[in-house]
Amino acid sequence: MRPQLSKASAATMDSFIMGLVEVAARPGMISFATGLPDNSLFDTDAVSRAMAEVMSDDPCGALQYDTPTGYIPLRERIAERCRRELGFDASWEDVLMTSGSQSCFDMLGKLFLDPGDRMAVENPGYLGALQAYSAYAPEFIGLDMDEDGVDTDQLRAAVSDGAKLFYSIPNHQNPSGVSYSDPVRREVADIIRDSGCLLIEDDAYGELGYAGRVGRTMKSMVPGDTVLTGSFSKTISPGMRVGWMVVPEWLRKTAGRTLEATCLQSNTFCQRVVDRFLADNDYDRYLAGLRKGYLEKKRVFLDAMEDSLPDTMRWNDPQGGMFVWLRTPDGTDAMRLYEKALEGRLVVMPGHPFHVRGGENTIRLNYATPTEEQIQDGMRVLGSACRELGYRRGR
Numbered sequence: 001m002r003p004q005l006s007k008a009s010a011a012t013m014d015s016f017i018m019g020l021v022e023v024a025a026r027p028g029m030i031s032f033a034t035g036l037p038d039n040s041l042f043d044t045d046a047v048s049r050a051m052a053e054v055m056s057d058d059p060c061g062a063l064q065y066d067t068p069t070g071y072i073p074l075r076e077r078i079a080e081r082c083r084r085e086l087g088f089d090a091s092w093e094d095v096l097m098t099s100g101s102q103s104c105f106d107m108l109g110k111l112f113l114d115p116g117d118r119m120a121v122e123n124p125g126y127l128g129a130l131q132a133y134s135a136y137a138p139e140f141i142g143l144d145m146d147e148d149g150v151d152t153d154q155l156r157a158a159v160s161d162g163a164k165l166f167y168s169i170p171n172h173q174n175p176s177g178v179s180y181s182d183p184v185r186r187e188v189a190d191i192i193r194d195s196g197c198l199l200i201e202d203d204a205y206g207e208l209g210y211a212g213r214v215g216r217t218m219k220s221m222v223p224g225d226t227v228l229t230g231s232f233s234k235t236i237s238p239g240m241r242v243g244w245m246v247v248p249e250w251l252r253k254t255a256g257r258t259l260e261a262t263c264l265q266s267n268t269f270c271q272r273v274v275d276r277f278l279a280d281n282d283y284d285r286y287l288a289g290l291r292k293g294y295l296e297k298k299r300v301f302l303d304a305m306e307d308s309l310p311d312t313m314r315w316n317d318p319q320g321g322m323f324v325w326l327r328t329p330d331g332t333d334a335m336r337l338y339e340k341a342l343e344g345r346l347v348v349m350p351g352h353p354f355h356v357r358g359g360e361n362t363i364r365l366n367y368a369t370p371t372e373e374q375i376q377d378g379m380r381v382l383g384s385a386c387r388e389l390g391y392r393r394g395r
């Protein structure tokens with residue numbers, strides 16, 4: 001006999017994504033499916049140097065436990081960047097280092113959600129975060145997205161209905177690539193201000209706007225009602241698991257205690273490596289190189305889509321991040337396209353799992369991971385799959 005699993009483990013949603021990571025890793029597969037950064041853009045030499053310096057400067061300190069909320073010099077750097085680039089005042093004590101930004105979502109769920117509590121989420125929204133929150137069994141209220149961002153009427157209604165949290169990705173959203181327009185940002189700020197609903201601003205792709213940051217941070221507009229989450233996963237390395245959250249002062253102590261209870265501290269060895277990396281390199285120049293790399297990748301990808309896909313398919317032109325949002329013809333089920341593409345050894349990510357409702361005819365495509373050759377080959381497979389399913393007219 002085995003002990004019964006907890007309600008929290010039963011409530012935790014499945015993530016379609018992890019299954020696809022395994023499928024995509026099989027030999028001969030091309031993947032447009034996952035959210036992995038481009039291997040060729042990792043600065044492996046600079047990271048190796050930073051790691052060597054960390055071990056030669058203070059080897060015992062680097063291997064030792066540290067403060068639960070993280071390595072202070074790196075927190076100071078992040079706070080400084082918040083003041084200089086993100087438009088709001090923060091001290092290092094407001095910055096809590098975490099194991100990727102994924103663990104922020106779990107901690108915020110733990111901090112605020114009891115089963116049945118209402119929580120507003122974007123529809124579609126980032127599946128990994130929804131999975132983290134789902135363990136706390138909230139009632140998700142899905143807010144529709146269009147090309148300007150979230151539907152603010154639906155947000156207002158959700159907040160009036162008692163939503164405690166609103167999880168949002170204002171810049172280059174995963175999965176849709178959409179960023180909030182300035183009027184939408186202002187309206188969201190007006191709705192959230194002093195409402196009793198905490199805004200969780202996920203800024204995972206904020207630094208990857210091809211022409212720079214696309215808008216003001218929500219945290220700069222409603223600082224006391226916003227937790228901003230950030231990460232070096234999309235810029236330096238996801239494997240190092242260095243993320244953070246910037247919390248309002250009223251949340252510092254409780255959030256620090258929850259962090260400590262969860263994991264004692266996150267990986268301060270890697271935090272030191274990142275800190276060294278930032279000390280030794282011109283980060284803004286480095287980011288400019290990444291943006292250029294991803295912009296070029298996006299152009300190749302969109303050109304290949306133009307060449308290979310039938311014109312009954314619609315897609316957007318994201319201004320940052322890593323994803324294109326593809327729509328198959330109205331009334332069709334994109335899961336069939338996923339299956340058909342798989343027969344041709346191409347993995348794409350169906351959009352439906354990112355939704356609280358709807359989204360059956362959507363697909364998320366990642367242009368960051370595949371090489372240019374894989375983009376060309378994969379897009380031909382996708383084009384043939386569309387035609388085989390009768391999505392005419394063919395080019």
Ligand SMILES: Cc1ncc(COP(=O)(O)O)c(C=O)c1O
Nearest residue numbers: 035100101102174204231233243
């Ligand atoms: C929007 C968004 N937020 C957060 C994350 C999680 O990133 P990490 O936990 O590696 O910081 C991802 C990863 O793909 C993401 O796309």
